[in-house]
Amino acid sequence: MSDEISNLLASKFIARPDVKAIQHADGSWSPHTSTGKRDGEKIRWRREDLDAHLAGSRTFGHYMLSTEGNVKLFAFDIDLEKNSGPEIEPGDSRYYRGHWVDDEGEVQGFDARESWLDRAHPSRTWSKYQLRMVSHKIMKIITEELTIPCISAYSGGKGVHVYAFTGLIKASDARDGASIVMDTLGGWKASRGDNFFRSEDRDPTTGYPNLSIEVFPKQDSLEGKTLGNLMRLPLGRNLKSTDPTFFMDITAPMTVMRPIDPVYALTTTNPWKTPDGR
């Protein structure tokens, strides 16, 4: 089973086999090298690395672009936002304070990201609903508009990833694909460049002000760079939060994040069907 998952992860995600990144206990990343230092000899992907990643003993990330500028997927990183600090005042475009809607329909203030870490926080269901909803919409567009396979995964940290699998294609084409999805989704405005999006509707009852979407790959090619964008490989464990990460069953109720068999998730062409065919 583990071998099958390793093979699937390698074939679906890894476009750059000669180098990878390793996550440290503080959540930071660095290229995986023989000496542990940045300038050491880089260690290519090996089966034992994938096994360690799946076992949760080590966590690896993959550099999305091959040296030829190709990728195997494009992805959306949907994250819960952190409240801006006191130095940023209302009126500033960077200003943000989280709000959620309780069972009574009342709008409550919170820090979306901070609250997520507290499993007992009453806003958790609301945040799950929002994350699921946005990922659901993105997946619907990928499946219906572009007709390519896709899955969503809990990142084990502060949000959800949606992966759209293309096979080996030019990164610029993948970025165009992601742009089509964002354009079709509508209501999300690019800020800080063209890879980061915020909900235009800042009303928590109708929009998604608690979330941001980051699009990967962020580069058309590796021109001038040696490594490029890095994404955490799904499954395994997020060493910062220590949460496990898993592919999500999108047929589950919208307020629930339920794991699904990874082999099924990575091989199905219709994520709207459950493994038992329902």
Added chain:
Amino acid sequence: MADSGIDLSTFERKLAERRAAREEVARASQKLQKLEHDQDLIPESDPRSAADAEMDRIMSGIDILSGYTRWCGKMMPDARGKTEGIKISCPIPGHEDRNPSAWINLDKQTWFCGACQQGGDVYDLAAFHHGYPVPGYKDGANFHELRRDMAKDLGYTFQTLPGNVTEIIPPEEEGVQGIVTTEEPTSGDEELEPAKVVDLYEEAVEDMIFAPLPWQQIIPEDTYLDAYMRATTVDDIPEEFHFWNGLIGLGFALGREVTLMDYVPVYSNLFVCTIGRSGTGKSRARSHLNDLLTRALPHDWSDPNSKGVRKISSPGSAESLIHNFEKPVEDPSNPKKIAYYAPVRGLIDFNELSSLVGRASRMGNVTVPTLMQFYDMESTVATSSMTHGSKQAHNPFASALTTTQPSALRTLISKSDDVSGFLNRWIFVPGREKMRFAIGGVHVDMLPVVPKLQEIGGWAASFGTSERVDWSPEAVTRFTDFFHGVIERDKKLSQSDLLIRLDLLMKKLILLLTSNRMEKIVSLQTVEDAIACYPYMLSSYAIPEGQIGNTLQHEVSEAVMTYIDKHPDTGVSLRDIHRSLAKRKYPNDLLLKTCEQLTKLGLLKTVVPKAGTVGRPTTRYKRA
């Protein structure tokens, strides 16, 4: 259907629709530019970004060495072919630094002062000069203003047009072609004068005189090269760049499978160095080739039989270079064992030839000899070191692409003896500049070229292992006559090492042009086509050749003056000079010529020997 089994047909259709929509917007925007400059009709964003792009282009053309001379000028840096560790007096105001304690790195385009433990780039140099706070100039509007000041120092002027459009007008003597110059209207109703395009080609490339490349006459219609040139020549980049890049692409489709019959089989790989001022489109021309290779011949690292092209950007060492061509294939019965090494086709891409040649003179660096092995198509290229172990590439097929500016050639070829064996493996490609688009441009679509190149790849695959492209009897006769009558003569006349491989380059061109027609026999017509390109190739070698002459003379002058300055009282004889500079092996006649020239220029004077001195009187030289 992609290799991965994913059906991408809908995805690709959507991408095509998106591209078409984007092109439509670009076309509409271009149309808008052509309308008269009515304030209401000018979109605000595009012209502003065009001006910004032009500023970026100007800034990227400023070399740190010339920037130091222009904005600091505490001393004249002497690069002597080096690309790093070039000594300079510290540019920081207040640090007199008579004994230079700072240095410049040309590869990184930075400077650093060892005494102050501070460094920076060319912007800092200009900021010191113009009195901006350093590093505070990077904040807010200061940086914008600094860039403007720098451009003004280079002779550019700025004009604000209606609609708050900034126009950057180049200095006339620079001869930047195609920048649209306009005059501001005297009233709102008056139409602007029609755009004037300044054709200053002759001035812009005064150091680069070369014969025309008659590509239109030699490329048959409906061939791969025809498609490549049709697709690329719609832009404003010199067409010569496209021609040679197109040939590189063709060579990759042929690989090691297709060779030309000769004493040693001739392969189709090329090392091409485009020459042109900054901003002429050297990099953009390269991007079209990259685009084509990615689409037509993508490399699949997981497939041992992949005939796609791997792109290798500026490998830092021979190990890294070979590593990119090293493709071990595991033994299926024992994954720890390597069954064999699969061949790899790779395009080695260096941003600047000078940074590459700079390594040639470094002790122990083997990048350049390794590249020469790749050019020579050796079946195994290997290296081993204590730190990286052994690396080996089997049956690699490598072409290389780089660029340089005419002015950089002067520095890079200064050590001609060391690097001529390397440089004569390159074809130097100057290009006739075209009228540049002031704003926007034309989209270059490489898609129609893709099937053509793939067709050549399929044709190449039909070659048997011992099969070669052979010569027809007429082609043999014509080429033999041309070889003895012209090529050999030119080599002798030139006495330059750079021309040594000119006949090999001609044969490569013949192989490529024959393959472009998908013919397995070299025809008389193809030989004639290659001969038609000969004047261009010969004159393109003359460009670096001319730079060598300038460089050596300059270097000898410097050395002579330095030596004479050490003996201000007695003066020195020609024999003294020769003895002191013996290690540099300058020819005697060159030393004599240099001393005579320096005397004519009034920098030296000759000392008349005293009457009655025993022995033959010897002329001595002193500072004038």
